[in-house]
Amino acid sequence: MIRHRYINFICAAVALLALALTGLLCFGEALGLPAASSAPGYAYRLFDNGRVHTVDLRVEDWGQFVAEAPAEAYVPCTAVIDGEEFYQVGLRAKGNNSLRLTEEYGLSRYSLKLEFDHYVDGGNYYGLDKFSLDASFQDNSYLKTYLVYDMMAFMEVPAPLCSYTWVTVNGQPWGLFLAIEEPEEAFARRNFGPDHGQLYKPDYRSLRAENADVALRYIGDDPGSYPNLFDNAKFDVDGADQARLIEALRVLSTGENLETAVNVDQVLRYFTVQVFVMNWDSYLGHTGHNYFLYEEDGMLSILPWDYNLAFGTYALGMTDPIRDPNVLLNWPVNTPARGEVMLERPLYHNLMKNDDYFARYHAYFRQLLSEYFQSGRYEAVIRQTQAMIAPYVEADPTAFCSYEDHLLAVDTLLEVCRLRWESIRGQLEGRYPITLSQQAEHPGAGVDASHLDLRALGDFDDLEAAKGRQDRAMAIANTRRRRLILSAAR
Structure with a gap:
């Protein structure tokens, strides 16, 4: 038996401490303490977006990696993130049209993907399993993706964390990239x-x-009819998972009782931002892709991804892309794509046939316009971020554009946002056409954007000019490797 003159006092104090700790665990969020699942360690390290981070990629043969990048095969590397080393990290190039065109133009600045558990079971960066390094392909502002994710987060749409990162290869400067949390296990948690x-x-x-499954159309109850969904699942999928998703698509196809199968508010907020930023390399475009689909308990949500071609700059694969800024910046919010596309996009079209959802969609636009744009938040985000990254853009050895072109792109992006905001406000107030049919009846109505050249945000001509810069950076990286080999041999 324990005997101590203060034993009763000690036991009482321990009991009180245990109760206090229990209270913190149970009610910590109410007291202002973040939940562990919502505040993982990586969020406050790499994704502290108040500064530019550093990532050094130590790769045995960078020249060979770049030459074989289009195959998207993984190679092992050591990733030194803000001075901290992580070994045996899987590294590969990523992208679709951007990857193809980077190769086609003979360039070497690929977007990259780092996977911590590719070679090492359970490997992670403070809980993060994977992130990408976005190369700002056809984004001379370096800001399009960053700004859209900020808009999505502002509208309470689950969006990847991101931050700017100065990337070096074996110690040699490679350029300014945007680090983006990949939507996988850590993102989901x-x-x-x-x-x-x-x-x-x-x-x-x-x-x-036809890609009907990518468009989220119901094709029947056979899971084999949805290869573009189930073959691209981020986690293991069983029969029950397939059945829930297919049933949600069936309900969506009917246009009735949609709140039993769709997270309506979240989807409406997503489309509000998506339509504002005129991104047609997306679910609302010809391709119908570049989004993530989340399903839980038979409820569908759509999540944002890939915005380097937003703000009216999508022209890949189009024989006659729209270039007129007056057309693009006045694009009507009630018909964000032509009829033949909209009819094949039930997640937008069937929701908008419901009067209540349609009214909520307009209400979310009013919220975005007043609280994000009229308040000046968009300008503060653009200007403050540009000031932070400016020295890195100016020193970027593999940039797709000159520093002067970057400054022009930032000014252009500011003006695009201002005019788009004014146009949509006029549409909601009934002063400007809000559908394509109204535009056909009133040609030329809307804001005057004729002074803008959207190619300043990033265009194919920039790819031609970037080759010399990127070739020089590659030569320096290869020279550095040869010196390291010779030094090791001595």
Whole structure:
């Protein structure tokens, strides 16, 4: 038996401390303490977006890696993140048209993907399994993706964390990239908790195919009819998972009782931002891809991805892309794509046939316009971020544009946002056409954007000019490697 003159006092104090700790665990969020699932360690390290981070990629043969990058094969590397080393990290190039065109133009600045558990089971960066390094392909502002994710987060749409990163290769400067949290296990835990649902990245195999599953159309009850969904699942999928998703698509196809199968508010907020930024390399475009689909308990949500071609700059694969800024910046919010596309996009079209949802969609636009744009938040985000990254853009050895072109792109992006905001406000107030049919009846109505050249945000001509810069950077990186080999041999 324990004997101590203060034993009763000690036991009482321990009991009180245990009660206090229990209270913190149970009610910590109410007291202002973040939940562990919503505040993983990586969020406050690499994704502290108040500064530019550093990533050094130590790769045995960088020249060979770049030459073989289009195959998207992984190679092992050591990633030194803000001075901290992580070994045996899987590294590969990433992208679709951007990857193809980087190769086609003979360039070497690929977007990259780092996977911590590719070679090492359980490998992670403070809880993060994977992130990408976005090369700002056809984005001379370096800001399009960053700004859209900020808009999505502002509208309470689950969006990847991101931050700017100065990338070096074996110690040699390679350029300014945007680090982006990849939507996989860590992302799902952070946004939806440890008991999260299923996550998919629907994508087409061929543009010439019908790709009805990518468009989220109901094709029947056979899971084999949805290869572009189930083959692109981020987690293991069983028969029950397939059945829930297919049933949700069936309900969606009917246009009735949609709140039993769709997270309506979240989807409406997503489309509000998506339509504002005129991104047609997306679910609302010809391809119908570049989004993540989240399903939990039979409820569907759509999540944002890939915005380097937003703000009216999508022209890939188009024989006659729209270039007129007056057309683009006045694009009507009630018909964000032509009828033949909209009819094949039930997640937008069937929701908008419901009067209540349609009214909520307009209400979310009013919120975005007043609280994000009229308040000046968009300008503060653009200007403050540009000031932070400016020295790095100016020193970027593999940049797709000159520093002067970058400054022009930032000014252009500011003006695009201002005019788009004014146009949509006029549409909601009834002063400007809000549908394509109204535009046909009133040609020329809307804001005057004729002074803008959207090619300043990033265009194919920039790819031609970038080759010399990137060749020089590659030569320096290869020279550095040869010196290291010679030094090791001595």
